[in-house]
Every structure is written in C-alpha cells, then in structure tokens.
Amino acid sequence: MSPGLGPWRLVRRGLKVARGTVVALTVLAAVTTTYLVVTARVESRAADVAIADTVSQAPAQAREVGLSALPAVVPSRPDETGDPREGPTAPFEAVDEALRDVLGPEVVALLEEPTWAAQTEPLAATRPGGEAIRPDGTQAVVRVQSGLAERVEWTSGGAPGPALDEVRTITGPTGAAHPARVVPVAVSAGTARSWGLRVGDALDLTPVGDQTPMAAVVSGVFVPLEPTDGFWAAEPRMAGLAAIPTPQGGVVPQGALVAAAESYGAVSDSLWRTPPEAEEPAESPVLAATWRYPLDAGRLTQEDVEPMRRVLVRLATDSRLVGLTARPLETTTGLAGLLDRYDSAVAGARVLTSFATAGLTALAVLVLALTAIVAVRRRAPEIRLLRARGGSVRQVVAQVGTGTAGSTLPVVALAAVAGMLLVPGTTGTDLWLQVAAVGLVPVLATAGAALAQVRELDRSDASEDAVRQRRVVRLARRLVAETGVLAVAVLAVLTVQARGGQIAAGRTDWYAALTPVLVAIAVSLLVLRLLPWPVRWASGLAGRGRGLVAFVGLARAARTGAVAAVPVVAVVVGSSVLALFAALSLTIQDEREVASYRAVGAPARVDALRVDPEDIAALEARPGVGVAVAAYVESAQLVAGSRAEPVELVATDAAAYARVVAGTPLALPAVPGVEGDPLPVVAGALPDAEGGVELLVRGVRIPVRAAALDEDLVRDDGTRAVPMVVVDLARLREVVPAAQPDTAFLTVDDTGAAALDGLRDPGSLTPSGRVTGVATAGAVTDRVAALALPRLVAGTYAVGAGLAALLTLLAVALLLAATRPDRTVLVLRLRAMGLRDGGERALAWAEVLPVVAFAAVSGALVGTLAPRLVETAVDLSPLTGGLTRPGLPPHVPTAVGAGVFVLVLGALALVLDAASARRGSLADHLRGGDPA
Amino acid sequence: MTTTPTVRRRGATADEPPQGPDILCDNLVRIYRAEGIEVVALQGLDLTVGRGELVALVGASGSGKSTLLGILSGLDTPSAGLARVAGHDLSTTDRRARLEYRRRTVGFLFQQAGANLLPYLTAAENVELPMLLAGVRRRERATRARDTLEVLGIAECADRRPAELSGGQQQRVALGVAVANRPRVLLADEPTGELDTRSSDEVFEAIRRANSELGTTVLVVTHDPLVSEHVARTVAIRDGRTSTEVLRRDGGHPAEEYAVLDRAGRLQLPRAFTASLQMRDRVRLDLEPDHIGVWPAAPRPEEDS
16 A cells, blocks of 8 residues: 555645646746846846946046146246255155045055156257257157056166266256256167167256256166056057147157156256255156056956945045145046946946846746646646545645646746856846746746636536626626736836936836837737637638638637637747847847947058058058058037037048948948039038038138038047048148048958957058057957947847747747647547548648737737837947947848747747657547547 | 335444435526527426435436536536435535535546546545545545445555556546545446446446445436446436436336326326327326326227227
8 A cells, every 4th residue: 555645745746747847837937037047147247347348448547546736836947057956755655645545445445556657848858969869859758657667578778766876967958057867767669769769878858948957868678568558548658659749730759758756856856956045845846746546447346336436526525635735636537437337338238138037037927827827727637526526726726736836936946046156146136026926927827727727617607697797707807907908018118218218327117128028918919809800811711712721720710719818928928029139139239330330430440640652552452451541530620600519520532431431331422522612521410500611620610511411420439429521631631731641441351350450560550650550340349249248138138039939939839739629629520521641730730820920920020119119218339339329220120030930939839749749649649530 | 206215224323414315306407508508407307315325317318417416416506496415405505515515425426437536646545535635634544545445346456546457447446536535425427338348347336335335325327227227216317307217126026117296296208108109299187096097189999989
C-alpha cells in the first residue's frame, strides 16, 4: 500500500500530470523575471558607467573643477637693474588646502591628482644675443607647472628643476641690462624640432610692455605619454606649437616652455622685480595661476551626482575661497552641464527601457495567464470529478491552482534572487511590482479559471430568466471591460502627452510606459469585434469554391469565442511590442548616423592649420579615400535686421562637396551657384527679413540669398547644433581674403575609414604636416554606440525582442491548443464525410492563420504608430550622440517586417503543433481516423 | 404511487437519519434551455426508493435518466417538484449543504471508468480522495480505503494506477471511490456500459456487494439487460416520467410488470400494449368492482353483437 494520500501528495501528483504546462509556466515566469531583474540591475550599472562616459567624453575643462587667479596688481614699475630676489610665494598650496576643505572628502575621493600652474603672457623667444629662433617669429609662454614629469617621456634631458643660481644679464626693451636667474624649462619634442632646440640651449624671453626679460635654459625635451589627457588640454601649447591667428589673417606659432612649480618666484622676479624700497607682493604680478581638479571618471557612480551638485553650489558661495589670492578666485567648471546632460541621458534611457520592460511584463503576464487558463481547461475532467466527490470550491481551486501554478511563485523568487546574485547593481521598488505581477498572475489566472469551471459546473438554473440574466451579465461585463480598457488607453495617451516633458526629464511613469501595450490591448478588442466580418466574407468566398476545408476553417475562425480572445490579445500585444522595439531601435540607429554626419560634416574630415592643393592630392592618393575637397569652416552668423542667428559656415567647392555628401544625411538639395549677387548659399535655415540677409564672417557682412534650403542641413560642434551654410569658397574669398581652407572633407570606404581612425600621427597625413585632427562618421557612430546607455537600450531591446517573439509564438501555440478540442470533434465528423488525409492540418491553418494575420497586422500597426503617441516623453538624443531631439516618425517597413515576422511565428507554431499531434497516442489517431 | 418492497438492511446503524424512503421524487420537473430552445427533460417524475433497495432505472436515450441522476447526486437542481434523498430536500439546499450532501450522503459512479478516477493516483489513493476532501483523518482514510477495496474484491489493485487496471477493475475501483465515505445512497450511471460481459458481471457483483455489505441504497441507470434482470426492481422512464416497474421476487416467481400511476391519476400504458390494440388518441375506461378496463375508442365487441 502507498503511504496514504495527503493534500501535498495530491498536489505533487497533480504537478506531475500537468508537467508540460507547469514547465512552460515556470520557465516562462523564470525567464521573464530574470529579464526584468537583470535589466534593472544592468540599467543601474549602466547608469554608473554612463556618468563615467559622460565625464570622459566631455572636453577636459568641462570635467574638472578649475580655479584661476589673475596676476596681482601692483602700483609701481619693476626694478630693471636690481639683483635677483626670491620673488613672491606661489599661492598653490594655500588654495589647494582651502578647496579640498570646500569640496569635502566625499568629492575629493573622486578626483585625480590635481595640478596647478602659473603662466606668463606670450614672450618673444630668442637665443641669447637676440638671434631669432625662426624667421617667421617665435613666441612662447613660460608655464610654471606641477605634475609634468608623470605625464611625459623624456626624449632627451630631464625634468626642469628649480631656478638656477646662475644669473644672466639680458638687455630689455628699454635698453637696461636686466640680471635674471636662469630658469630651467622643458619643451615638447614637436616644438623643439620646429625651433631647433636641444637640451642646454639658452633662451632669452622678452615680454611686450613694461615687464623685464627672463632667461631660460632647456633642461629636457619630452613627448606626452597620453596626448588626450586633460592636462595638455589646459594648455595645448605645452604639447606642441599652436597657430595663433593674427588680425592680418596670418598665424603666429606659439609654444610653451614648461618650468617647475618651484620656479614660480624666480620667473615672477625675472619678469617683474619689486623695487628695493617696495614690499614684495604676496603674489606674482605677471603670472596667472590656475588649479585643475579633474574628476576620475572611473571612480564615479550615479550616487556621486548629488554630492557633486551640492559642491557646485558651495563653490559659488563658500567664503573659505575668498581672500586666498590677491585677486578673486574664479571657478571654472562644466560639471553642472555635464550632470544635467547625464541626468537627461539616464532619464531618456530609462524611458526607453521602461517601454521594453513594461511591454514585456504585460505580454508575459498575458501569455502566463493564457497558459494557466489552457492548463485549467485541460484539467476540466479532474475538476468535475473532484467536485462530484465532494471537493469544496476552496479545495478544488487550491488543488488545481497549486498543482498548475503553485511552482511559479517560488521559481519567480529564485529567479529574482539568482538575477540579483549574478548581476551586480541596484533595484528599485518598481521592479518588484513587475516581478510580483509575473509571479502572481499565473496563480490568480489559474484560480480564476478553476473557479469559473466550478461555477460552470454548479450552474444549474436553466430557467429562461436565469439564462437571459446570464447573457445580459456576460454582455454587460464585456462592454464594461472593453469600455474600461479603451478609457484607460485613451487616458494613458493623454497622460503621456500632458506629462511628456516631465517623463523625458526623468520622472518614471509606469502608466505612460504601458501606453503602447494599453493601446495594443484596446486595438485587440477592436480586432476581436471586427475580425468576424472579413473572415466571414472570406469564408463565403471559399464556400463558393470547392475548398471545404478553407470554408469550414474560415467559418470557425469567424466565430472567435472567448477561448480565442486572450490569445488574440496576446498576439496583438506581441506584434506591437516587436514593432515598437524595431521602430525605436531603427530610429536610434538612423538618428545616430545623422548625428555623426552632423558632427563630422562628411564621411570623413581632416582638420588642419591650412589645407593646400597638394594636401588634397595627398589625401586623395590614400587607399580607401575617394573624393577630397578643401573647405574653410568657421562659426558665423546670419544677420537679418537686428536678429543674428549662429550658423556653421562651410565655404568650399560646392559642387565637389555635394559629391562628397551625396547619399548622406547632409546631402545638399542643390549646389549654390558661383554667379550673381547677393552671394548664393545653400542653408539649413535662413531668417526671413525684408531688408535681406547678411552673412557675418570674420567681421565682414556679406549679403546672401538662398539657392536652396533644407532643414536637415545642421552641424553640431559638440556644444550646440546650428544650421549649416554652404557657399562657394572662391566667391567668399573675394570678400574675405583671410578665409583659408582649414578642413578637408573626404569620401572614404571602410578601409579608408579604418586607416584614418587608426592613425596615431595625424601630421603624417599631408606633406605639410599641418593636420591637427581626423574624424570619420563611422567612428563617431561606433563611439556613441559603445557608450553604456546606448548599449543598455540596444541590449534590452534585442533580448526583449527575442523574448517577445518567444511569447508570441507561445500565444499562437496556445491559441491552437485552446481551439484543438473543438477542431478534433469537427475533424472526426469531417472524416466521416470523407475528409482527405492531412485535412485536419489544413483546417488548423485555415482556422488559425487568418486570425493570427489579422492580429499581427493590427499589432504591427500599433507598434509602428506607438512611438508617435509617446514622442513627447522620449528623447533619443543622448542615445544618438546628437544635440537635437529627433522625432519618432512612423516606420512603415518596420510595420510590414514585424507583421510578416509574427505571421511566420504563427506558421511555425502551426508546424510545431502538427508535429506534436503526430506524436499523439495511437488511440487518439485511430479515433480520429488518422492513418499516420 | 410506486410500490416499495421490503428489503433487508444489514448496514443499518443507530445514528441513522429519520425513517422514510432514501429517494423520494414527487412531480419532479427539470427544464433545460439551450440556444433559445426549452427542453423539458423531466416532466413530473415520481419515484420512491426505500432504504437499502437496489433499483435499476431503464429508459430510452433522452428519456431523462441521466438528468434524474444528476439531480439526485446534487450536481444539478430541479426546476420544480420535490427531490429528497436521505432526508435532504435537494430543491432547497444551499451550496454548503449540497457540498456536505455530496461528501457524505451520496456516491456517484460515472459511465466512463476513466472519468471516475484521477489518472495520477493509485487505486487506494483514489479511494482515499473523497475521504480527504471530507476531512477524514489520515489513519482512518488508509484503513477504510483498504477495507473498501477488499469488500469489492480488488485489494491487489491498491497500488496500481488506473492505466494499469482493466476496465472492470477501474470501474470497481471507481465504485470504491463512490462508497468511500459510506454514503447512504449510491447512484450509478450505466456503470457497465463500456464493459464486456465478464467485467460487467464483476462490476455488478461489486455493486450488489456494496448494497448488501455496506447497506447502501443503490440506484443504477442501465441499458444492460443483465443488470436490470438481476435486480428486484426495475423502473422504466419514458418522456421524463416513470412509466412502468418490474418487480422480481425470490423463489422463482416470474417478473411482474406494473404501470405507474401518479398522484394526479395519470398512467402510462406500455407502448407495446397500446400498439397491439391500436389504441390512439382516446381510450374508453370502464370501472369494474375489482379493476378498471381500458378499451380502444372503437365499440366493444359485445356491444357490436
């Protein structure tokens, strides 16, 4: 004898019988829960990485706290001939201590090692005796700098030390002999090469104005270890020569001579020596001091955002930073903007992932409920038997509910715990609501379905009144449900449109996140109402022919009852979720490409001090490069009356440039001519003014007229997006002779782009070596795509799409399972009437596929239009790298693709169902008359 | 009124409900409504089954047998009339009372053996199931299940699943399930309908044993002449009413067939009788001192002569 039947044994045995359904439910619940938990955790991790991304992508000055103090003002003239003195004391340490105090340990822990510097105005550099270093004029700033040695590799010599005791007498601008201590300086390899300097070379540095000259000696020549380090961005002349434009249109090369921080007093004393009768000033009257406190991007997490915001407030108001220097300290930081951009990026990504998780949760809940309902329907005989044997409603519901969906809750809990253990990150409370829904819905659906079965069994009042009452109740219930869903969907759309701005700014609104799903459910109710009409019509058509199976199948499809309702809703929702994911993913991809072209201006761009024809020829000769065109690119303004709009001017051979950008988002609608006045331009926008429009470039106003306008012609310089104005370079130079080509736009193939992206020394690109930078649209696209938040959204959507496809497939399979009993009975009858072999499979196709097709097309349409409904709440710009908020236009090919894909899923489900039926019991086949 | 023969009752105990017939149907009506069409399945049915009786219920398909059993088992409710089983008035009982009634007062045996048993439980566990639902303690459940299977002659099947049993064994286990809670009344809906002759015999023997050894009143719906010929009383239903009864007495007496006269004085004449005398539409009645004569509407022979 067995050990005896107890409630748990009964449940366990029931579990074994329904193991197919139980496995489906638990796997589905576990996968969905894992997806939700992992997405939330990955999202929190991505938010941590995103702050690092935002900080590391920003210009150096924006990602650091910087302080600066102008030179002290002294009333007297310098002592030109007196003996050298110690000079003023550097303010570096005092300010550093105060600033650390203000920042507090929490923020100080996020900083890299700070550096400080003090710098002169440009000085004329000559060899002792006044011999020019180069014939084109050479200027240098002397920069007293900390932290140099850690960031360079010495090609010769070594780090500059403190000022030497050696005194050299230099004749100053006034003719007086000025004794000055020799200050050791380091110079970059590029500058040393250009100026022909070597270690040990002496330099005289003569200022403009009433300052006195100073003496320097080259102690070392270096190359930067990491040229992109913000250290060099603080003073690019340290790393190499800079071309400083002159008002006459020429350029003067300037370099920096880097002295040790200990030389602060000596440098200041050389350039401005305090007269013997005057008191030594507390600070240098010739050196402007700066302090850099760069953030270490690798240490930042989203939790640091709030402390940093508080610090930004303190920096502006804290009295501890007052009175430390002779002239007030100025704080320079772009952190506020960075943090705003970060918040906006995270909010945008959260809105997008919320669409994915909410859509997936809703779809999973529907399919889980559907699976539970189908499972309970299969256990109908068991329910009848339990009820007949005296099982109470509670006992029957508990037995069937626990035996079918009882394992879901613990599995969901386990999946959640596993997800939390395996993926680091944090989780919000919203997540647990979703997880609870996934865990509880199968249990509630099973219990509800079991209860409905019991009620159906117990319903014995067949009087006319009772029947009429039940019909009225059923009708009323359906109407109320449909009206309720419609109302909720409409409210959701209105809510998104009303609160779109707040949601895009970071407000989490699950109601809004569910909008696409709610609209899809509302549409699915419409589908259920409308479906019978076209299918009945098709059935009528089939009936006129000789296709019995098509006629019967379509006729049955036209009578989609309550059994098919949930699967149809699930297919519509699944199809809409797939279309929504695809539409948003494609829009992000498209807009990322647009943003990269707006940033680069062409498939590839080469920036240089000047671009000559031989440079263009050299660029075109490179493998993988097609057309190259020289251009003068400058920030300009379009002036209309009293209004001035900033624009990006691209003066070039317009016809050649049109060939370069043909087929890209910057394709020119027309080529501006070279003849006629005013100057013809092709522009992104042109102000409308009666008095005409003028282009203001380098202080020159040029009347212009629009040869063509295209609002997509926009350039993005990293801080703002402005309309682009394309003019003919030759025509421009007639009016602005200083407009020299400084950019080359190229067409490149993949090889050419890869070669340009991998270039370590841009100077080697052209014979002149004047290239300062290279950018390709592909590299910009790839860089943005590799950031944490775009990767998060792409990953969430890719996995979500897979899950949605699986759920939709399951929904169709369940639709087949739900309608199978009736179909089997029909097949038995049709077989008696001579139904051909395989007719039952054809019947299933004819019955189910039209329903799936109708639902798939409806869902795909909803998914394609849904982005438009939630447009106000979605800002894709942080994910595209663009600065303007792109629209979310409907993507018709996406709708078609999603619809076809769901139809294919439906066909796959039918094939799987047929294969599964072939593996049925022999008795079933014999009963059905199947010779298989 | 139907006649009620006296039967023995071995299983009678001291704590029994009030005396009276175990099954009493008086003018029982059940109307179904399907897709706008009303079907009167029972139209004033009268039936009385005394305690401990074993009665067969026969009738053509659609005559109302299964409907009657559904009502008596508490799975369905009458539209009108009285249905009382072991003192429970099934027209007025609420859900809770009906549940208790199903648990303790009646046992039900469906026609399909598979429909009586949960396929994932062993025979013994299936028998325990009603006891579990009724809240019987674990130890008592096991003991009573074993006893029940022994009484029914299938103790060796205790640990087998239904799929491992023959049809007859399945139906006997199902009988064990039906009587597990020692109900006063057992209702069986064509229990031998799907069985071969030998299995039918075994099942019917088991039913008879449940009737005699457990003292259960049994009402068996059957088409099986083997069954109906082996019970003391067979009630025939026609068009939703009891029409005739056949009583068989021990001692080699031939079976006697009775027509049922309801309280309103209605009488159903056997169709064979009316057909052979071509009685249609109207008959003529004559009251004699010791009987009532029923004549075709045509003139009587002596009147003609």
